[in-house]
Amino acid sequence: MSNTFARRMGTVHRSFIREILKVTANPEIISFAGGLPNPELFPVAAMDTAAHGVFAEIGASALQYSTTEGDAGLRAIIAKRYKDVRGLDVDPDSILVTTGSQQILDLVAKVFIDRGDKIVIERPGYLGAIQAFSLFEPEFVTVSLEPDGPNLDELEAAFRDGAKCFYSVPNFQNPSGVTYSLEKRKAVAALLDKYGVLFVEDDPYGELRFMGEDLPSIYSFCKNPGILCGSFSKIAAPGFRLGWLVTGKEVYDKLVIAKQAADLHTSTVAQSIMRRYLETNDIESHVALIRERYGYQRGVMVEMIKRYFPSEVSIIEPEGGMFLWATMPEGVSSMDLFDVAIKDKVAFVPGRPFYVDGTGENTMRLNFSNSDEGRIEEGIKRLGRSIATFLK
């Protein structure tokens, strides 16, 4: 039967990370491998009340088919928050509600990528984007991620060479934790406009800043409308599968067509509960709580790494988000280290899957959002021990 699969399936595989998560299901293992928000912070009681309110007030409408574009009330709230929180003017009619922000990547790939098109991504890059785009058989062009954003020479070279699209996570990137500086944001926007490259700005973590100043989106500096992506997964809860995008009219219409074909519309139930939750709760103070907790955990992890990791290991200290990136000396394999570490009951994600060019062998991603202080201390101690053994 395998000869009947489409050609595109030859190049994609199950998410390596999701496979790792199965190994780490054992509760004795301290896992920094996942990318999960901390469930202790999910607003369970408020969602319960919101759900009851929805069924009591709008009843059957919450259970019926609804528009592909998304709930009008929810889109109005998203637009208002862009204004209030980011100072960004966004027309609710330019917002498309999606089945998680992962779906945006699938829709963008469908609407824009012909086989062989050059798509620029960061090196290391977000695995979900690599997976979604790969199914449409682009040629990936990668640009180095430096501590303040992409290498601009590489980026311009890629654009000059006919890139169609640049996919970027400018705030607390997954996996690296890197945040683009203000200067690089402006420079990237100027290059995008100069070369007419489609920009996809993915921003699931932007509101989770623990230190430093919020920076404007690159979207806000661009003359040509790109696609700005947002998500409720990190500021409320991922189990709803609710994301959204903002874009210009022409692109919007094409994405709506692709979404109709993909799943008709995003769950009416999920959208209705989220809308009511937002209408009846103070999401801003909830986000502040998440920032405080994750910021604390991030601080513990950085401190413990300095205490327990061999000095040959360098890290990028993130200003927000959920991930910390570590680099071991050249020639050291984090894939091999993983096998050693798992015996000491600690897990992380080896960096190589984030590099489409097969490099990144000596890197790793550590998640700090989903472990408390005690587990972070113990886990980093174990991992430091594994690395030290391994380096010998």
Place this chain on the structure above:
Amino acid sequence: MSNTFARRMGTVHRSFIREILKVTANPEIISFAGGLPNPELFPVAAMDTAAHGVFAEIGASALQYSTTEGDAGLRAIIAKRYKDVRGLDVDPDSILVTTGSQQILDLVAKVFIDRGDKIVIERPGYLGAIQAFSLFEPEFVTVSLEPDGPNLDELEAAFRDGAKCFYSVPNFQNPSGVTYSLEKRKAVAALLDKYGVLFVEDDPYGELRFMGEDLPSIYSFCKNPGILCGSFSKIAAPGFRLGWLVTGKEVYDKLVIAKQAADLHTSTVAQSIMRRYLETNDIESHVALIRERYGYQRGVMVEMIKRYFPSEVSIIEPEGGMFLWATMPEGVSSMDLFDVAIKDKVAFVPGRPFYVDGTGENTMRLNFSNSDEGRIEEGIKRLGRSIATFLK
């Protein structure tokens, strides 16, 4: 900017039906155009209780990321219902929960369709499938739908000619209302096995039979595992966007990869509420209620058509489902009739969009699930008047 869209976007358009639904939003218009279940039958109070139960019992887990395959408890219930209701043995591990059954069509297209592959569909065919498949640029081959199923000579000719896949809705098909006879089911299965064609059996309406006997799925007659599709949209509520597929191991694994890339997993919230609803309510008596109501409405529509439609119009009397199919004399355009009818404040779906070959000009689809007796009588009267005026 339009020159940057992918080639595949040139062949697809917004759903004509969804555009019609905007015209019919006016409550003065009696609309037989939609494909909506009757919201009066949605189990609102039971879903409210189920949602509260979920938040009280599993709390944060219902809001977290979850597996791509879907909730294990929900899959067990789906498998049990296949056994209890259909007498079909289905392994829960062969079930993939999807974001509505529309998503299955997108995933199947991704996993199987290379540009130019021959995909066999019914004529008329389900619009959602035509849309989802079109994005992957197949060559559609259509087979005539007769009152007892597809024309077998045409089907064999298409299979012999190298068809890769046959997509079919054997129970109360959308749009035609046609149900395959037992003989044709067996014959189709034999042809599928003989030619090694992938079978996608879409069955959203199978449980909504008002008269006659339930017939086994074609899937149950096939030696090679195809893909059997199901949905909660018509037996519970569509607003959850919950569907599922059943298939063999090799195909399953590929579909899981495609689903990971599409939206990671189906909404945990939606799956948890549906599971609890099914665990704590008698879905079988709920489905019996839907069958009774729709069956009554279908009877009224058939009777009123016989009373008010000109005799030149022929119909297929469906044994279940949500749709009734009418054919006017050759040369009469239901697109033109639509403009006349809408002035008399009654709407339907012209049949042409269901024909990829551009025929079907003289056909129309009428929905009976979402109008009560009074509106069906008045609407069919108006439509009969419009047709009579038009035929003159």
